[in-house]
Amino acid sequence: MPGMIGKKVGMTSLFDANGKNLPCTVIEVGPCVVTQIKTTETDGYEAVQIAYGDKSEKNVAKAQIAHFKKAGITPKQHVIEIDSIDGEVKLGDELAADMFAEGEFVDVAGNSKGKGFQGVVKRHNFGGVGQSTHGQHNRLRAPGSIGAGSDPSRVFKGMKMAGRMGGKRTMVENLQVLKVDKDKNLLVVKGSIPGAKNSIVIITK
Incomplete structure (x- = not known):
């Protein structure tokens, strides 16, 4: 289950070959950095830990600083674990939008907008x-x-x-990737995803 951490940029629309207007969401995918590779021998299971977004060192615990320095990177704000990644990865490798291809389907998880107490x-x-x-x-x-x-x-x-x-954890499944901008690390998916602008989401295949 390859995946990435991203940020919701906002919504726009694209026209398909038949001239139909498609509502789309633009996601800034990464770049994410591999901070740890877990194996069955050392951790009891296999997973890849990735991180996204820079964080000031003064706001990070010393144990976490050492964890990031072991990977040779600066402290990061968001850290998740995923089951696997396409191809071989090493500690400190950078993952970008080229992990995804146009036409494939992805799942996007994030925190939905909170509406407060409603009738x-x-x-x-x-x-x-x-x-x-x-x-x-x-x-x-x-x-x-x-x-x-x-x-x-x-x-x-x-x-x-x-x-x-x-204000709940929500996942929208089977969103088609309409466009991949490898230079700007942008992903354009068909439909809407949870959360407000600039909120953090997790994209998985």
């Missing part, structure tokens, strides 16, 4: 309780009944009600 109409697409006629004055966005009375004398778990919305 049932926005959170669960409820229609409200009827119209504003026949004496109803405050029922337009109300949730309605939430269960029976004496029996079972409780509200079942999982009932769709008002509450915190968004």
